[in-house]
Amino acid sequence: MTSLTPETTQRPEVAAGTDFAIELRKINKRFGPVHANKDIDLEVKRGTVHGIVGENGAGKSTLMSILYGFYHADSGEIVVGGQPVIINNSSDALHLGIGMVHQHFMLVDNFTVIENVILGAEDSALLRPSVDKARRELTRLAEEYGLNVPPDALVEDLSVGQQQRVEILKALYRGADILILDEPTGVLTPAEADHLFKVLETLRNEGKTIILITHKLREIMAITDRVSVMRQGEMVKTLETSETSPEQLAELMVGRRVLLRVHKEPANPGDVKLEVKDLVVADDQGTERVKGVSFTVRAGEILGIAGVAGNGQSELLETIAGMRPANGGTITLNGEEVTAADEDYAAFLRRKGLAHVPEDRLRMGLVTNFYEWENAILGYHDEPRYGSGLMLEIKAAKAEAKRHIEKFDIRPANTDLKTANFSGGNQQKIVLAREMERDPDVLIVGQPTRGVDIGAIEFIHNQIIKMRDAGKAIVLVSVELDEIRSLSDRIVVLFDGQIVGEADPETADEGELGLLMAGVNNKKAAVQ
Amino acid sequence: MSAPRIALPRWVDVVLLPVLNVSLAFLIGGIVVLAVGENPIEAVRIMFYGAFGYGYGFGFTLYYTTNFVFAGLAVALAYHAGLFNIGGEGQAYVAGLGAILVALAVAGLHWALALPLIMIASALFGGIWALIPGYLQAKRGSHVVITTIMMNFIATSLMSYLISRVLKPPHIASDESERVDAMTRVPFLSEWIPMLRNTPVNISFFLAIAALVGVYILIWRTKFGYALRTMGHSGTAARYAGMSNAKLIMITMAISGALAGMIAVNDVAGAHGRLLLNYVAGTGFVGIAVAFMGKAHPIGVGLSALLFGVLYQGGQELAFTMPAITREMILTIQALVILFTGAMSEMLRRPVELAFIFSRLRGHDPDTQPKLAAQEDK
Structure with missing residues (x-):
């Protein structure tokens, strides 16, 4: 050398x-x-x-x-x-x-x-x-x-x-x-x-x-x-x-005109759908990553959780979705306590009306080696419509996959193609279609447009707004501040596992949010 | 970012590469045969004649194939769940205990009634022996590769003790159990097919074929198989989907062990008609090679089990007919097949890929042809 x-x-x-x-x-x-x-x-x-x-x-x-x-x-x-x-x-x-x-x-x-x-x-x-x-x-x-x-x-x-x-x-x-x-x-x-x-x-x-x-x-x-x-x-x-x-x-x-701004009507919040109270979560090494987080989300509103990556967002999302046990605090969904006590609560939560678009679609939301249709039912394969007994009704799964493809314009429109062969944006659409088409009460979304083309970003943002307008409670976690600001109806900022402030997306300025994301909050006392 | 792999047509992966690998193994095996002064072509002829040429040889080929199918499926199923079960040897051995206990307990019962009971007992004993490492992996995080190996040693010691001290009747000199009653014993196929006279192939052969179909259905047609494959590809995705990895690991290992346990039905309750010391004789380990050569797909497992059956039976014929070729050389050839189809199975992939890229470019895009051709010449 x-x-x-x-x-x-x-x-x-x-x-x-x-x-x-x-x-x-x-x-x-x-x-x-x-x-x-x-x-x-x-x-x-x-x-x-x-x-x-x-x-x-x-x-x-x-x-x-x-x-x-x-x-x-x-x-x-x-x-x-x-x-x-x-x-x-x-x-x-x-x-x-x-x-x-x-x-x-x-x-x-x-x-x-x-x-x-x-x-x-x-x-x-x-x-x-x-x-x-x-x-x-x-x-x-x-x-x-x-x-x-x-x-x-x-x-x-x-x-x-x-x-x-x-x-x-x-x-x-x-x-x-x-x-x-x-x-x-x-x-x-x-x-x-x-x-x-x-x-x-x-x-x-x-x-x-x-x-x-x-x-x-x-x-x-x-x-x-x-x-x-x-x-x-x-x-x-x-x-x-x-x-x-x-x-x-x-x-x-x-290569075509793109709307960079999301158009949305003012939110029309209804009943509280999801309530997180004093939640404490540790990571795989046992380090506490979420340190007493509380918030509520109502039907028909989007709560944005802003923050720099690695401040507890992943653990928070995983626990709400039932993939990681809570070490303290409670999660209430539709008035029923559903706090995950183990790492296999995801199926239970789906039955209770929660859908989850994960941060890491390649490791979590999809099996890239699976055919498209197999991923279209991931997390829902146990439902009776995909077979009442031990057998998997492949026909029913493919029919559902085809419906998703048409509705979300997933390309190429081929249920028998390995998922790894789809582009990032289309892979994300496969996940979104699957989670949104279940008509959940609460949708939690992590990094919805990470690694997604600009053209698909517009589509995905519009779908999220559509879900909100249909009266769903939505939790949005993103490290893209622009995304949080343009989609959310309310913003909370997560820093070092704690919510350090709340902001109104209409009035908050970038500097104020930036300071919060860095853990600096002059109005901390006022908020809590 | 790395250079994207070219997607090869399925038939290349499934047929061409394995055939090339086996051919390469035979080619090098042929050189070994040549080195001891024998004619390799003649050796291959003798081997295939020994395996297929007449009823006696064919019967043994099918008998070996039966065992290899069970051993191969045990490894293949676990593999789809991302688990590497190398404890088939011990699981089959312990299953022998279940098989012999039930077979002796129901002595005199017609085989058609006894067979299901023997199968259940074998599956149960083999399954539990695999469930222990499964439990340790699921709940304690101990890697199954390590624990299944250790369980093999425990099985050997435990079974040696039980056979020589507990099961061995006083009137028999060697270390083996009481014989299974003739009525109860799993019947040989020669009862219906005279050509297979004096060969150990028995009804279990059809069980093996059923197991191939059953495992295919289990992996690709059931909800359990869907969950198993999800976990095999990504444990995180399985957790996301709400599947319990711990439960899946334990169930998969138990089924895997039960499949290995079917070797006891073929051998203990059938071919041998008694439990012999070290009766598994390495079959469980051959199952690993069978599964990998068969790409963990039941059709592949069936074909590679047959190939190993041919190698076993034809090899013995060869050692018998050509004195210069010793048993050790047969083992060498078997090892070469394992080496080329298992450990080095990906070796030929890159050349084949390049050949495909080359032929494609030649077909569609003449401009870049010289460049790639130059690369291939290096």
Whole structure:
């Protein structure tokens, strides 16, 4: 393996006159029959923040993986700093000054920040000199870009936002001039995201080039100078951010007009359907994740539970749905106590009128190896309509699956296709159709549009509103603040297993919610 | 993100790959035969003649196949639930106790009446022996792979003691139980088919075929099978669906053990007519290879059980006819089949996939053909 020492890297000299950091010309990449990148041309100007947007499967990640040396293009040319280059692996990319910050961090949790930064970039067999050099370098970077991280802290003790800074520091330490960030704000609170954007702006002002991959159009508008839109493996258009709008970008991404705002009438709440009182839940390791949560949901309203991922949402949802025992407190459904005492209460709760669209559809809501029709009855296979005795009435199941396909426009319309072959949006529709068509009294929904295309998001949001208007009580958990705000009738914010505040989606501003999500609440006393 | 796998047509997975794997095993086996100075083609001929060529050989082939079907189904069923039951050996052994106790208790009863009782007893004993590891997995989280292996050792010790100290009648010298009454004993097929004279194949053969059909229905046509497969693919999805993983694990293990227990019906109550020390003789372990070679599908299990039946019977014929080929070499060939169809069954997948990609591109998209061809040449 080649050494990654920054000093010894050979940079192509910047050719005079070129103001592009990266040029991609006619890049093609196929995976078997899938043409993931078709004749992609991309020019990224030096010293700019360049956004790349597109739906899942549009080819963004493939393109960046080619640039970072994970994949090799079938054909086409990569030009870095005016010179054609061949990038065979990520160390080639690093030598060319290209650094990448992955969506899922690549850090060693029980190493300190410094150890992580020098990992793989040690100068010699002895660590001491490298550590000292890294410490000086980190201090400099912290001052220059506002990338403050305690250098001797263990990574596992850092917040997610700080961990991301370590990733950026790693890239800068290796001498990156061009930084690729893949969906960097997915795990951040709004405040942390703001801080990240400030860092990125500083980096740009210092002459670094930044490529930002995201599906959040708001971020594109806020931070980028130019934006490229990809659709189905093709580069649709590159625009100056100042000359475009979220609506135009959405339309380019999907290929048709998309409504970004959900239209809904004011809620008409009825009786209390679901009441959660002083609920305490522990995770598999026995750590308390939900610490005394109470709320009620009425018929015909959507309660949004906002919060940064990992603050107890998963455990809360699982316990309400009967998949995880409660360690304390009660859950009342339609006036009847239904608190889960074990992990196999889900079937019982379904019979009582609760439906559950889980956060993690691939591990929980679906068996990807099953045929579509098999997933259309998951959780309901014991019902008499799918066979009264021991036998499963496959015909009845397929008929139901077919009904779902027609009603929710699931594509391809084939009950005998393995579920893994459906797109994320269509998989989610399979789950939604199954849970909504049971006509439940209470619907709990986790991350309904995670990994779902913009076109399908609109449909899914409308279905949720429709359920509300039909008088169902709905609990919505999402880490997408926009989604919570546009769908919910009431919002509560979960932080560290507790509800730290309640807000009205019409009047609450982003800053206030952001502070709540970070656990800061000035009005805490007033709310409780 | 990894390169998506190309979806191969079903027949490739189900027919082509297993046939290629078995062919490869025979090819290397042939080299071994050649190395000891014998003619491999002749060896194969003798083997197949020994297995199918005449009534006596054929009868033994069917007898072995019967055992392998039960052993293979036990592993296959558990596999669909995501459980790896390698305790078929011990479960069958303990089931022998149930079989012999009932068979001796109802001595003199007509076999048609005794058979259901013997089956129930065998299923019960084998099932309970598998239920113990099932319970430990479900309630205590002890992995069934570990516990079923340990239960095999316990079964061996326990049964050795019971056979040599408790069941052995004083007038018999070797370690075995009293003989089953001729009326009660599961009858040999030779009673109706004279061609199978002097072979141990008995009514249990039809039980094995029924078990193949039954397991198919259980896995793919019943609600229980649906739940079992859900858990096998994703325990979290099963929990989401409200299925009790603990209950499913225990029931599945019990049925799996009951299937292994049917070996006792074939051997103890039929072929041997008594409980012999170590009567299972490795059949339970062969079941693992049978299940994996048969892709855990009853049709596949039936076919691979037959293949192993042929290897067992034809192999003995071969060792008998070609003195240069010893019993150990037959074992080597069997091991090669297990190696290529089990442990290395995925080895040929990638080349076959590439061949398919290549032929597809050649058919539809001439532009990219040279590129892929170049890759394949490497």
